[in-house]
Amino acid sequence: MEFKRFGSTDLEVSRVGLGCGGHSRLGLVNGGVSQASSIVSHAMDLGINFFDTARIYGTEEIVGEALKGKRSECVISTKTLVMDRQGSFLSPDKIVGSLEKSLSRLRTDYVDIFNLHGVRPEELDFCLENYLEPLLREVAKGKIRYLGITELFGEDTRHEMLEKVLEREIFDSLMVGFNLLNPSARKKVFPLCVEKNVGTQIMFSVRRALSNPEHLKKTVGQLIENNEVDETMLDKDNPLQFLMDEPGVRSVVDAAYRFCIREPGVDVVLTGTGSKEHLSENVRALTGPVLSDDLLQRLEKIFGGVTTVSGD
Ligand SMILES: NC(=O)c1ccc[n+]([C@@H]2O[C@H](COP(=O)([O-])OP(=O)(O)OC[C@H]3O[C@@H](n4cnc5c(N)ncnc54)[C@H](OP(=O)(O)O)[C@@H]3O)[C@@H](O)[C@H]2O)c1
Numbered sequence: 076m077e078f079k080r081f082g083s084t085d086l087e088v089s090r091v092g093l094g095c096g097g098h099s100r101l102g103l104v105n106g107g108v109s110q111a112s113s114i115v116s117h118a119m120d121l122g123i124n125f126f127d128t129a130r131i132y133g134t135e136e137i138v139g140e141a142l143k144g145k146r147s148e149c150v151i152s153t154k155t156l157v158m159d160r161q162g163s164f165l166s167p168d169k170i171v172g173s174l175e176k177s178l179s180r181l182r183t184d185y186v187d188i189f190n191l192h193g194v195r196p197e198e199l200d201f202c203l204e205n206y207l208e209p210l211l212r213e214v215a216k217g218k219i220r221y222l223g224i225t226e227l228f229g230e231d232t233r234h235e236m237l238e239k240v241l242e243r244e245i246f247d248s249l250m251v252g253f254n255l256l257n258p259s260a261r262k263k264v265f266p267l268c269v270e271k272n273v274g275t276q277i278m279f280s281v282r283r284a285l286s287n288p289e290h291l292k293k294t295v296g297q298l299i300e301n302n303e304v305d306e307t308m309l310d311k312d313n314p315l316q317f318l319m320d321e322p323g324v325r326s327v328v329d330a331a332y333r334f335c336i337r338e339p340g341v342d343v344v345l346t347g348t349g350s351k352e353h354l355s356e357n358v359r360a361l362t363g364p365v366l367s368d369d370l371l372q373r374l375e376k377i378f379g380g381v382t383t384v385s386g387d
């Protein structure tokens with residue numbers, strides 16, 4: 076496993092992070108708590124020290140239990156939503172209350188990164204005006220080490236919220252949607268992260284479009300219809316078949332993770348799975364050889380201008 080300094084923090088993080096949410100939520104739905112906690116333990120065995128969870132994933136307790144006694148070896152990132160179910164902003168007290176609940180579920184007295192979860196561009200100003208000061212007080216108390224924010228990539232496929240965030244220096248961690256179908260963060264987000272030394276966690280490297288052939292066909296069909304992809308450049312029925320011509324590529328998923336990890340500006344690539352076998356494969360992909368320049372150029376030619384899909 077490769078480790079690196081996370082942005083300007085003093086966190087030393089594994090380049091591969093375990094995503095404890097997404098559609099798989101550690102396999103909690105199908106495999107229950109024991110399967111989910113075995114995924115966390117397997118991640119530790121593979122050398123992963125970075126765990127991303129959230130109140131709404133329902134996996135904080137599992138992470139806390141599985142990492143018991145190993146807290147100082149791990150970096151934990153968790154999140155609070157900013158809206159309630161009725162679509163009203165949470166009060167600052169509720170945001171701090173959410174932190175307290177996370178600490179209790181995670182069985183810890185501090186989180187390494189506390190994120191505002193899935194913030195839309197139009198919600199950002201309210202969040203900064205109302206939540207920043209109370210959260211900085213929690214930082215001063217030692218309950219939060221660093222503050223982060225995550226975009227709602229399913230809607231905000233052009234990274235408008237993160238572009239606004241990067242105009243100022245507020246957060247130590249940004250969670251960014253990035254994959255070979257929509258690599259727009261390469262132009263809009265990563266250069267400023269490098270310049271300002273802000274840590275990045277990558278989500279949506281694979282998601283559904285890159286792990287399910289039917290989703291892939293549908294997504295690429297949509298991109299052709301939007302005139303974002305030239306249909307003469309790929310096979311509409313099997314759009315990423317050409318990835319298999321690259322020596323060493325085992326699957327679309329394998330290539331998709333490898334695509335993300337070597338990108339300048341990327342610190343941690345999160346992988347979300349409910350399967351130990353998949354986790355081992357994904358760590359092998361993310362710690363293995365880089366994709367060739369020829370393949371990266373071909374992908375850039377086909378998908379380099381895409382901004383309208385998340386790959387979900
Ligand atoms: N706005 C936000 O804050 C936000 C939004 C989304 C995600 N996140 C975070 O980002 C993390 C990563 O996102 P993600 O969970 O969507 O992860 P991802 O790594 O992009 O994709 C995970 C999907 O790919 C499948 N998969 C993984 N490895 C596979 C393999 N080797 N072969 C075949 N299929 C494979 C998984 O299914 P299997 O279970 O079958 O492996 C799962 O459906 C989340 O867990 C969460 O922590 C944050």
